[in-house]
Amino acid sequence: MLKEFHCVQDCSDCCIYRQYFPSVDYGKIGVLLLPVEKKEMENMAESYKLKINILPRLGIGFNKKLNGPRQVIAYQLMGKINGDYCPFLDTESKNRSPHGGFNCQIYDYRPISCRAYPVIKEGASNVELDNNCKFSCQNSIWANKNLLENELKALKRISNDFDRFANQRIWRYATHIGEQAFRKLLRPRGWYLQND
Ligand code: SF4
Numbered sequence: 445m446l447k448e449f450h451c452v453q454d455c456s457d458c459c460i461y462r463q464y465f466p467s468v469d470y471g472k473i474g475v476l477l478l479p480v481e482k483k484e485m486e487n488m489a490e491s492y493k494l495k496i497n498i499l500p501r502l503g504i505g506f507n508k509k510l511n512g513p514r515q516v517i518a519y520q521l522m523g524k525i526n527g528d529y530c531p532f533l534d535t536e537s538k539n540r541s542p543h544g545g546f547n548c549q550i551y552d553y554r555p556i557s558c559r560a561y562p563v564i565k566e567g568a569s570n571v572e573l574d575n576n577c578k579f580s581c582q583n584s585i586w587a588n589k590n591l592l593e594n595e596l597k598a599l600k601r602i603s604n605d606f607d608r609f610a611n612q613r614i615w616r617y618a619t620h621i622g623e624q625a626f627r628k629l630l631r632p633r634g635w636y637l638q639n640d
């Protein structure tokens with residue numbers, strides 16, 4: 445029987461650790477932001493007096509002058525330390541979330557991708573979870589749909605946004621961010637056309 449999803453006690457992994465994606469040479473990715481969220485995050489950081497780094501993530505079209513995309517369709521909020529640790533995660537104070545993890549300082553205004561996590565796909569009677577989430581590591585990547593309505597709603601919002609670009613060639617931004625040990629493998633920061 446499928447388990448109902450709940451955060452693992454004291455876990456904050458999804459706000460701390462970021463992946464090298466789609467491969468190590470592209471560097472670590474940040475928290476996905478839709479274009480409409482970029483300014484909101486910048487304003488939020490300003491009001492919390494936090495320094496943040498937002499890089500482009502995906503683009504479409506071609507801008508000859510820039511040798512890059514004509515339009516950015518997604519941005520990413522980079523982690524503070526080698527690409528890890530979201531700048532909005534409060535690791536300093538003693539405040540904790542209901543399941544004991546570190547607090548998100550902007551929880552009520554967090555990005556849509558944070559609202560969707562850890563759901564990555566909706567099935568007929570279940571959902572697929574990101575295999576990096578501690579719950580899915582300890583249980584299964586499949587979970588009961590119950591208790592995940594808000595995550596599914598947020599996932600739908602993201603996929604609706606991206607569906608518009610389904611037939612377009614995608615540019616991906618290499619962040620050149622990661623641990624020292626991998627630095628030599630990282631491409632120069634910038635745009636790369638996918639499937640080229
Ligand atoms: S990694 Fe999974 S279990 Fe841990 S805080 Fe994030 S969503 Fe919850």
Ligand code: SF4
Nearest residue numbers: 459530532533548558
């Ligand atoms: S914005 Fe909040 S929920 Fe999203 S990664 Fe950062 S700390 Fe976590």
